[in-house]
Amino acid sequence: xxxxxxxxxxxxxxxxxxxxxxxxxxxxxxxxxxxxxxxxxxxxxxxxxxxxxxxxxxxxxxxxxxxxxxxxxxxxxxxxxxxxxxxxxxxxxxxxxxxxxxxxxxxxxxxxxxxxxxxxxxxxxxxxxxxxxxxxxxxxxxxxxxxxxxxxxxxxxxxxxxxxxxxxxxxxxxxxxxxxxxxxxxxxxxxxxxxxxxxxxxxxxxxxxxxxxxxxxxxxxxxxxxxxxxxxxxxxxxxxxxxxxxxxxxxxxxxxxxxxxxxxxxxxxxxxxxxxxxxxxxxxxx
Numbered sequence: 001x002x003x004x005x006x007x008x009x010x011x012x013x014x015x016x017x018x019x020x021x022x023x024x025x026x027x028x029x030x031x032x033x034x035x036x037x038x039x040x041x042x043x044x045x046x047x048x049x050x051x052x053x054x055x056x057x058x059x060x061x062x063x064x065x066x067x068x069x070x071x072x073x074x075x076x077x078x079x080x081x082x083x084x085x086x087x088x089x090x091x092x093x094x095x096x097x098x099x100x101x102x103x104x105x106x107x108x109x110x111x112x113x114x115x116x117x118x119x120x121x122x123x124x125x126x127x128x129x130x131x132x133x134x135x136x137x138x139x140x141x142x143x144x145x146x147x148x149x150x151x152x153x154x155x156x157x158x159x160x161x162x163x164x165x166x167x168x169x170x171x172x173x174x175x176x177x178x179x180x181x182x183x184x185x186x187x188x189x190x191x192x193x194x195x196x197x198x199x200x201x202x203x204x205x206x207x208x209x210x211x212x213x214x215x216x217x218x219x220x221x222x223x224x225x226x227x228x229x230x231x232x233x234x235x236x237x238x239x240x241x242x243x244x245x246x247x248x249x250x251x252x253x254x255x256x257x258x259x260x261x262x263x264x265x266x267x268x269x270x271x272x273x274x275x276x277x278x279x280x281x282x283x284x285x286x
């Protein structure tokens with residue numbers, strides 16, 4: 001069992017495995033499920049006292065769910081607490097309250113750089129040539145390509161749309177503009193492909209559109225953060241990406257790199273096959 005990558009997935013895992021835990025670990029489980037915000041903000045010593053267990057029990061609990069330490073698991077609670085807030089200013093306040101060091105620009109840059117380097121290295125070894133080639137095959141042969149990615153995932157989908165149009169692929173960006181999400185997705189058919197991007201907490205709209213595309217017989221390429229993401233079961237190719245996360249702010253570097261990898265590979269293939277064609281030029285009056 002791999003360590004859950006979000007608080008929601010961890011809570012589900014705790015509930016599933018609760019009966020198999022020892023009495024002390026069950027005490028910890030109940031506290032974590034009932035007081036997630038407290039877990040995000042308190043020290044290990046304080047949490048152990050409130051759970052009425054020694055600190056080592058918290059470490060054993062984290063290990064039972066495949067984490068390298070309690071702090072790694074606690075980061076999921078902190079991340080979820082930060083994401084509950086709707087504004088960046090409130091996120092920053094919460095991040096500062098849980099920070100262990102002085103926060104300045106050089107520190108943040110160092111954290112993002114090192115975290116992104118780890119994430120990129122993981123991705124480089126995680127996705128096989130077969131997976132990448134299959135995704136490019138689907139894009140090359142698609143009659144229409146639909147893109148959906150809302151909230152944090154929107155930059156990925158909009159970049160796909162921008163680039164695919166430069167490759168003269170018939171492309172549709174589903175963004176729900178004007179409340180037209182259903183109408184934008186209603187023409188997805190069997191010979192089409194949809195690239196759906198969502199990360200925990202998963203956008204319900206993205207999952208619903210992906211389910212519709214799946215039932216319509218379209219091919220689904222998923223970009224998400226876990227093999228047990230709701231998109232995984234719907235997809236023909238599922239890229240589960242472990243993005244860098246610093247103080248509650250998650251990067252998109254690895255997802256964007258994956259997008260560029262697929263797009264550049266597709267461009268080379270279309271060019272070598274003579275399928276790219278010429279971009280239509282429009283003369284604008286000044």
